[in-house]
Amino acid sequence: MPSASFVGTINAVINAGLIPVFCDVDIDTQNITVETLNAVRSRRTVAVIGLHYGGNPFEYGIVNYCTDHNLFLIEDNACSPLSSYKQKFTGTWGDFGAWSFDPMKVLAAGDGSIVYSKDLNLIKRFNTLTHLGLDSELGCKRDSKE
Numbered sequence: 001m002p003s004a005s006f007v008g009t010i011n012a013v014i015n016a017g018l019i020p021v022f023c024d025v026d027i028d029t030q031n032i033t034v035e036t037l038n039a040v041r042s043r044r045t046v047a048v049i050g051l052h053y054g055g056n057p058f059e060y061g062i063v064n065y066c067t068d069h070n071l072f073l074i075e076d077n078a079c080s081p082l083s084s085y086k087q088k089f090t091g092t093w094g095d096f097g098a099w100s101f102d103p104m105k106v107l108a109a110g111d112g113s114i115v116y117s118k119d120l121n122l123i124k125r126f127n128t129l130t131h132l133g134l135d136s137e138l139g140c141k142r143d144s145k146e
């Protein structure tokens with residue numbers, strides 16, 4: 001995860017029983033890069049949390065890097081709700097993307113968030129974990145024709 005981030009993201013990693021490893025950010029974009037990520041990756045690395053800082057997408061090469069090294073890619077999209085690169089919205093590149101609607105964010109809606117994944121099994125597991133372990137679609141039902 002980036003050394004420049006929000007404390008809530010770090011707390012989520014610690015609460016999951018994992019050890020956060022901080023990655024340097026580019027001085028101009030404040031985003032992690034393939035180079036700074038590669039400098040801290042170890043055999044024990046299981047996931048990358050990339051933050052699209054201040055509306056600037058991190059370099060897309062990180063998506064391929066995570067695929068090549070079998071790492072989950074979680075996109076912290078709290079600060080970049082409508083950012084894109086080559087017509088692909090940030091938050092939809094990796095395994096998970098998270099948007100925040102906190103009153104201090106670009107897209108404020110009182111509170112709340114969106115978590116996205118293109119993997120329906122991951123979304124089902126996420127829904128179960130956010131409903132106290134219950135297999136419930138309460139509040140998360142979607143009408144899909146896919």
Ligand SMILES: *Cc1c(COP(=O)(O)O)cnc(C)c1O
Nearest residue numbers: 006008009076078100101102113
């Ligand atoms: C605000 C913020 C979060 C947390 O979002 P909440 O919806 O308040 O939990 C995470 N990451 C970044 C970069 C943020 O700015």
